[in-house]
Amino acid sequence: MEAASASRVSALVLDWYRRNARVFPWRMGPEETRVGLRQDPYLVWLSEIMLQQTTTAHAEPYFQRFRSRWPTVHALGRASWEDVSSAWAGLGYYSRARNLAACARIVSEVGGFPEDFHALRDLPGIGPYTAAAIAAIAFGRRVAPVDGNIERVVSRLAAIGGEPDGPGLRLVRRRVESAAQSLFDNLEEGAPSGDLAQGLMDLGARICSPRRPACSVCPVAAECVAQAQGRPEAYPVKAPRSLRPNRYGAAFVPVRPDGAVFVVRRPPKGLLGGMTMPLTTPWGDAPFFELPEGAPAAAWRRMGEVSHVFTHFALSLQVWRADVGQGDVLVEEGRWVPQEEAIVMLPSLGRKILRNALSADASPKARGSL
Numbered sequence: 001m002e003a004a005s006a007s008r009v010s011a012l013v014l015d016w017y018r019r020n021a022r023v024f025p026w027r028m029g030p031e032e033t034r035v036g037l038r039q040d041p042y043l044v045w046l047s048e049i050m051l052q053q054t055t056t057a058h059a060e061p062y063f064q065r066f067r068s069r070w071p072t073v074h075a076l077g078r079a080s081w082e083d084v085s086s087a088w089a090g091l092g093y094y095s096r097a098r099n100l101a102a103c104a105r106i107v108s109e110v111g112g113f114p115e116d117f118h119a120l121r122d123l124p125g126i127g128p129y130t131a132a133a134i135a136a137i138a139f140g141r142r143v144a145p146v147d148g149n150i151e152r153v154v155s156r157l158a159a160i161g162g163e164p165d166g167p168g169l170r171l172v173r174r175r176v177e178s179a180a181q182s183l184f185d186n187l188e189e190g191a192p193s194g195d196l197a198q199g200l201m202d203l204g205a206r207i208c209s210p211r212r213p214a215c216s217v218c219p220v221a222a223e224c225v226a227q228a229q230g231r232p233e234a235y236p237v238k239a240p241r242s243l244r245p246n247r248y249g250a251a252f253v254p255v256r257p258d259g260a261v262f263v264v265r266r267p268p269k270g271l272l273g274g275m276t277m278p279l280t281t282p283w284g285d286a287p288f289f290e291l292p293e294g295a296p297a298a299a300w301r302r303m304g305e306v307s308h309v310f311t312h313f314a315l316s317l318q319v320w321r322a323d324v325g326q327g328d329v330l331v332e333e334g335r336w337v338p339q340e341e342a343i344v345m346l347p348s349l350g351r352k353i354l355r356n357a358l359s360a361d362a363s364p365k366a367r368g369s370l
């Protein structure tokens, strides 16, 4: 983007942001940043990790709980994995929770978050976007964090198009990053780059929406090439959607006479690694059935099926339940827990399985027995 235009856009976005900033519990308002206050890097980092692939509305109560339970990165660094993973349950993508715990330990050991983009990037679970967001918002560094909102705004401002095949998309992405960076490079001396980052994010969320952007009230409309072309929705260029493959498996929930259910700790690596879950088979490309190791030979009843969508595939699991004796011993790494406790500690897939296994109204058609 040409420097004079980038400078005008940055100033217009900052001005708009001062009057229209969204309010979030992890955010410091523009009035405070204007007098030189900086946002706590711990809160910026925590919110950015939580907001990866989930909405602000969903992340907000988790953020509040984490902040009140672990008010500093040092407190989180001392927390046990059991506590962190059960507080994370429901946010999905458990590799993020593992990285969160590992990152908190490292940052606590070295006395705090580094300010430099590259040093931030070296921490577990922090990619280029998150490193740039922390560097800009918490430390005032002039680096552009390009999330989906900023990508959309900048692509439209500079009408950055191209071929949506593999190499073409990488080139388009580099041009968008370069245009976004030019907004930060041409920011007025002393202006808060964190406010520019958050202003661009808010502009994308509130005005420059994916469909039907509100160009008539947009503060940067006079600088926007896509708007002048009359086709803002042609940007950004998107990769063709690839279909998610299906995977299949089965889950087994033994239930004791006192109502306790049996759960296991999954292996540390892989999907849901280290998380507490009901017993499941491995997940394969076609429907199949086998009792997993540790499931007792019992009168198993099929209760139904649950579905769950991961980033790269959609999973369907048959759910089986058996009422077993009080003294039955299962696999060593598992344990019996009261149902109410299990519901809190399990990730969302585990909760779906448990609710299905314990439901009295599973569809009779879906039921069967072994």
Ligand code: SF4
Pocket: 153, 156, 157, 207, 208, 209, 213, 214, 215, 218, 219, 220, 221, 222, 224, 225, 226, 227, 232
């Ligand atoms: S003028 Fe329209 S397309 Fe351009 S940035 Fe503003 S809302 Fe987006």
